[in-house]
Amino acid sequence: MKKILITGGTTFVSKYVAEYFVKREYEVYVLNRNSKPQVEGVRLILGDRHDLGEKLKDMHFDVVADITAYDAKDIIDPRLFTAQPCKWLKAT
Numbered sequence: 001m002k003k004i005l006i007t008g009g010t011t012f013v014s015k016y017v018a019e020y021f022v023k024r025e026y027e028v029y030v031l032n033r034n035s036k037p038q039v040e041g042v043r044l045i046l047g048d049r050h051d052l053g054e055k056l057k058d059m060h061f062d063v064v065a066d067i068t069a070y071d072a073k074d075i076i077d078p079r080l081f082t083a084q085p086c087k088w089l090k091a092t
Contacts, residue, residue: 003027005061007049008068010036017065018042029061032068 004021008014009030021028022041030038031045038044047055049068 001025001027002062003029003060004063004065005029005031005045005056005059006042006065006067007031009039009042012067014065014067015039017067029059031056 004026006014006018006021006028007030009018009028009032014030018028018030018039022039028039028042029045030042031047031049032038033048034044034046045055047053
C-alpha cells in the first residue's frame with residue numbers, strides 16, 4: 001500500500017485530495033492542527049508546517065502533497081516532510 005502525506009486535509013482542495021486517496025486505498029496521513037473534522041480513514045499527524053520538530057523524522061511517504069502554502073513563507077524544504085526521496089506535489 002502506498003503512503004501519502006497531505007498538508008492540511010480538512011478544507012478546500014486538500015480535503016478532496018485526502019478523500020480521493022482514501023477511496024483508492026492509499027495509507028493517507030494528514031498534517032494539520034486538528035482544528036476541523038478529519039476526513040474518515042486518514043491518520044492525523046498533529047502539527048504545524050512551521051514547527052515540525054522531530055514529528056516526521058523517521059517517516060517515509062511515497063508521495064507528499066503540499067497543498068497548504070499560501071505565501072512565500074509557507075514554502076519550505078521538502079526534505080523536512082520525509083526521511084527518504086519521494087514524489088513531491090506542490091499546489092498553492
